[in-house]
Amino acid sequence: MPYRNKHEIVVLSGKGGTGKTSVAASLAGLAKDIAVVTDCDVEAANMHLLLKPDCTRSYNFYSGQYASVDQKACTVCGLCEKICRFDAIAINENGCMVNTFSCEGCGYCARVCPANAIKMKAAHSGKVFLSTNRFSSPMVHATLNIGAGNSGKLVAQVKDEARAMAKKHQKPLIIVDGPPGIGCPVTSSLTGADLVVLVAEPAAAGNHDLQRLVEVIRKFRIKMACIVNKYDINTQKTAELKSFLMNQGIPHLADIPFDDVFTHAMIEGNTLVEMPSPVKDKIKNAWSKIMLELEAQS
Secondary structure, three states, X not given: OOOOOOEEEEEEOOOOOOOHHHHHHHHHHHHHHHEEEEEOOOOOOOOHHHHOOEEEEEEEEEEEEEEEEOOOOOOOOOHHHHHOOXXXXXXXXXXXXXXXXXXXXXXXXHHHOOOOOEEEEEEEEEEEEEEEOOOOOEEEEEEEOOOOOOHHHHHHHHHHHHHHHHHHHOOOEEEEEOOOOOOXXXXXXXXXXXXXXXXXXXXXXXXXXXXXXXXXXXXXXXXXXXEEEOHHHOHHHHHHHHHHHHHHOOOEEEEEOOOOHHHHHHHHOOOHHHOOOHHHHHHHHHHXXXXXHHHHHO
């Protein structure tokens, strides 16, 4: 590698469906065993479908809490039902019942229960996987349970594990497939990043959402660069997108044409750089520019 210090690349998009994960997996394929690969899109994790990791260890992730009622101790006074602002508690023929999906874990019901029948328990929010992918790279990925909250905390846990792996295995690079949008998981994935690789598509929604994402990243003062995917489907919107990038001082890494190779690669479980297509050279060229940017930061 042309640099000595550890660097973190986060691949983001303003919306889903831009090709973000396909690009991130391709960068992981080019980096091979010099990188720790991280999937921080915990609400819809799918990078493992392309990188086929072999899990060496996994553990449950707990974050937040929920109310649990001891039915034997409960006097069914109904006070908890009255004070719950989230309508998570109901009194019926079975006693005092808690809807864990609605419970926000505030603990107020446990405080006011005269029989001390309500306890707050740690919420099982998801699972973290420590693996080695088919490129011999250490990989950290996770899944958020259906309906679970605290996705940002799970992303933070995944990134902590990735940094620990990078230190343990002496890897100079961490590649992160981040979640789409601008929500809490995105801001969590941005912490500690050296470069954000934006993947955008030329459409009204795509341009608008990219602009929102750039505003968020600016708050973190992280350098950005952009890959425009499917640039040829709307030349007017592509021109508007490139104008925005130029005005914002964001380097333009590559124009990728609309190509069925994205679909074929997913079907075959390959990255784009493993498929015979002009897209392969486009991404390789973008990767070279990314390496030059990281070298300049060292």
